[in-house]
Amino acid sequence: QVQLQQWGAGLLKPSETLSLTCVVYGGSFSDYYWSWIRQPPGKGLEWIAEINHSGSTNYNPSLKSRATISVDTSKNQFSLKLTSVTAADTAVYYCASHVVTRLDYWGQGNLVTVSS
Amino acid sequence: QSVLTQPPSVSAAPGQKVTISCSGSSSNIGNNYVCWYQHLPGTAPKLLIYENNKRPSGIPDRFSGSKSGSSATLGITGLQTGDEADYYCGSWDDSLGIGVFGGGTKLTVL
Numbered sequence: 709q710v711q712l713q714q715w716g717a718g719l720l721k722p723s724e725t726l727s728l729t730c731v732v733y734g735g736s737f738s739d740y741y742w743s744w745i746r747q748p749p750g751k752g753l754e755w756i757a758e759i760n761h762s763g764s765t766n767y768n769p770s771l772k773s774r775a776t777i778s779v780d781t782s783k784n785q786f787s788l789k790l791t792s793v794t795a796a797d798t799a800v801y802y803c804a805s806h807v808v809t810r811l812d813y814w815g816q817g818n819l820v821t822v823s824s
Numbered sequence: 825q826s827v828l829t830q831p832p833s834v835s836a837a838p839g840q841k842v843t844i845s846c847s848g849s850s851s852n853i854g855n856n857y858v859c860w861y862q863h864l865p866g867t868a869p870k871l872l873i874y875e876n877n878k879r880p881s882g883i884p885d886r887f888s889g890s891k892s893g894s895s896a897t898l899g900i901t902g903l904q905t906g907d908e909a910d911y912y913c914g915s916w917d918d919s920l921g922i923g924v925f926g927g928g929t930k931l932t933v934l
Contacts (some may be wrong), residue, residue: 717883717924729934748876752826752912752925752926752927753863753869753912755922755925757922758922766836766921767921769920769921769922779878802868804924808874809856809857809858809874809875809915809923810859810871810874810875811861811923814868814870815868816868817868824898
């Protein structure tokens with residue numbers, strides 16, 4: 709059974725950099741793409757980016773200029789950095805495993821609030 | 825504005841059946857599998873349906889999925905109060921090169 713545990717700062721000021729990390733327990737790290745998804749308050753889900761064990765990435769075009777996803781296979785971890793955050797980046801951020809379109813396993817979610 | 829289009833809300837009585845539609849285009853649903861997720865407040869979304877109509881282990885057969893062209897439908901029979909949640913469709917978009925979701929449908933079991 710795959711389990712994902714995520715962490716990162718919950719309160720940021722505008723223009724700061726969001727940083728989140730997700731560690732994967734169980735399963736085979738190389739079997740999946742590892743994704744970040746977010747949900748702003750009162751809105752729907754948005755796929756931010758994903759990466760596989762070899763570092764191949766896909767980004768949402770709307771966030772590509774500010775987002776960087778990275779992987780550390782030695783620790784079964786992957787991370788997201790989002791620069792120059794604004795209030796519009798306030799959301800619950802989830803990490804998740806992705807294979808053949810489906811998101812099988814999810815982290816617990818982190819609320820990130822951007823406020824001055 | 826979500827790439828995939830879902831109705832904002834649906835409702836039905838306990839024991840009844842409800843369907844939730846999801847409309848996309850040839851770059852996403854029309855050329856890729858569809859998934860459905862159940863999202864309860866304060867929890868992570870849960871995979872209900874994958875590859876258009878398959879259920880993960882542990883998902884009851886009250887939940888079903890179908891796809892036709894660039895649209896998909898989630899069906900839920902024998903509605904229970906515990907089914908009250910937000911439901912999201914998802915797919916891959918070949919043009920965007922990333923996964924996409926619908927805006928979510930809030931199910932109310934009256």
